Amino acid sequence: xxxxxxxxxxxxxxxxxxxxxxxxxxxxxxxxxxxxxxxxxxxxxxxxxxxxxxxxxxxxxxxxxxxxxxxxxxxxxxxxxxxxxxxxxxxxxxxxxxxxxxxxxxxxxxxxxxxxxxxxxxxxxxxxxxxxxxxxxxxxxxxxxxxxxxxxxxxxxxxxxxxxxxxxxxxxxxxxxxxxxxxxxxxxxxxxxxxxxxxxxxxxxxxxxxxxxxxxxxxxxxxxxxxxxxxxxxxxxxxxxxxxxxxxxxxxxxxxxxxxxxxxxxxxxxxxxxxxxxxxxxxxxxxxxxxxxxxxxxxxxxxxxxxxxxxxxxxxxxxxxxxxxxxxxxxxxxxxxxxxxxxxxxxxxxxxxxxxxxxxxxxxxxxxxx
Numbered sequence: 001x002x003x004x005x006x007x008x009x010x011x012x013x014x015x016x017x018x019x020x021x022x023x024x025x026x027x028x029x030x031x032x033x034x035x036x037x038x039x040x041x042x043x044x045x046x047x048x049x050x051x052x053x054x055x056x057x058x059x060x061x062x063x064x065x066x067x068x069x070x071x072x073x074x075x076x077x078x079x080x081x082x083x084x085x086x087x088x089x090x091x092x093x094x095x096x097x098x099x100x101x102x103x104x105x106x107x108x109x110x111x112x113x114x115x116x117x118x119x120x121x122x123x124x125x126x127x128x129x130x131x132x133x134x135x136x137x138x139x140x141x142x143x144x145x146x147x148x149x150x151x152x153x154x155x156x157x158x159x160x161x162x163x164x165x166x167x168x169x170x171x172x173x174x175x176x177x178x179x180x181x182x183x184x185x186x187x188x189x190x191x192x193x194x195x196x197x198x199x200x201x202x203x204x205x206x207x208x209x210x211x212x213x214x215x216x217x218x219x220x221x222x223x224x225x226x227x228x229x230x231x232x233x234x235x236x237x238x239x240x241x242x243x244x245x246x247x248x249x250x251x252x253x254x255x256x257x258x259x260x261x262x263x264x265x266x267x268x269x270x271x272x273x274x275x276x277x278x279x280x281x282x283x284x285x286x287x288x289x290x291x292x293x294x295x296x297x298x299x300x301x302x303x304x305x306x307x308x309x310x311x312x313x314x315x316x317x318x319x320x321x322x323x324x325x326x327x328x329x330x331x332x333x334x335x336x337x338x339x340x341x342x343x344x345x346x347x348x349x350x351x352x353x354x355x356x357x358x359x360x361x362x363x364x365x366x367x368x369x370x
Contacts, residue, residue, distance in 0.1 A: 049156070050192075051156050051208065053154045054154075054184075060173055078133040151174070185238065195209050201214055222307075223303065232285065236281060240277060247270065281321065
């Protein structure tokens with residue numbers, strides 16, 4: 001970009017050089033976001049399973065979803081238990097209706113916080129995440145799902161066909177559903193397994209290695225949380241790219257003709273969309289900082305940060321903020337220009353009205369003298 005501009009300035013000179021630069025700028029287009037490179041998380045061994053994360057909506061109605069899943073009977077509510085290495089104790093079938101299932105959840109969460117005084121604050125907020133385990137097991141490893149209230153779902157050892165079926169079932173409990181192609185494009189996948197020897201749970205490239213003797217419930221939640229944040233960020237990135245494409249012609253027209261092709265109402269609407277997206281990115285999410293839940297749990301915080309770093313969450317957030325700032329600056333420029341045009345128009349209207357008033361006064365004077 002810099003070298004061609006330098007050639008235009010040195011060779012064109014004067015108005016011709018400026019014209020060349022203007023022609024060059026008018027042919028530029030915003031760099032399109034490269035298609036997301038899917039991290040291949042296929043099972044490395046027979047004892048590897050997949051983790052898939054999707055963001056499907058702005059928000060989930062978890063209370064309604066809980067009722068729907070309970071009525072289906074295919075999945076059982078499970079506590080995210082920091083003191084229990086597996087979900088076995090919370091995988092029993094709930095058959096006494098929605099009311100009893102809700103009591104079952106409360107009972108398990110109260111038990112999970114009572115397992116160990118040291119983990120009294122370890123369980124995440126049950127109002128923001130719903131953890132379900134398959135009622136009927138297929139194979140040695142259970143199938144688990146984490147539903148996050150902000151519109152993300154993470155599947156552990158769930159076949160792709162079953163994932164699609166669950167996401168279709170989710171539609172009725174979604175607020176602000178996303179387009180299917182966007183959901184698939186912005187998904188994330190990792191693989192996971194259990195270590196043969198006792199060792200800390202860790203992430204090695206695209207592979208999660210769990211300690212079978214550790215608190216796998218809360219560790220799976222931690223990985224799921226980081227992946228849920230990443231796919232949500234991916235959706236916002238895609239929305240911003242669509243917005244940039246939609247306003248690309250505005251800067252082109254401004255550079256060619258010097259005219260603003262948007263109305264003041266449209267500019268204000270665009271600014272509102274940008275500030276809403278910026279609010280989601282910086283104020284309503286955990287993209288800029290580690291969630292409070294991990295502050296008192298150093299091991300979990302390290303897992304969360306390691307996963308976030310692997311998914312480039314911090315860098316992507318910074319890039320998105322820069323793009324947002326550029327778009328806001330453009331809209332501020334257009335708004336300022338339109339305000340000046342409006343002020344100038346009002347001034348001319350006032351001048352014309354004064355001239356009309358003066359004209360009438362002149363006529364009155366002439367009538368008196370004639």
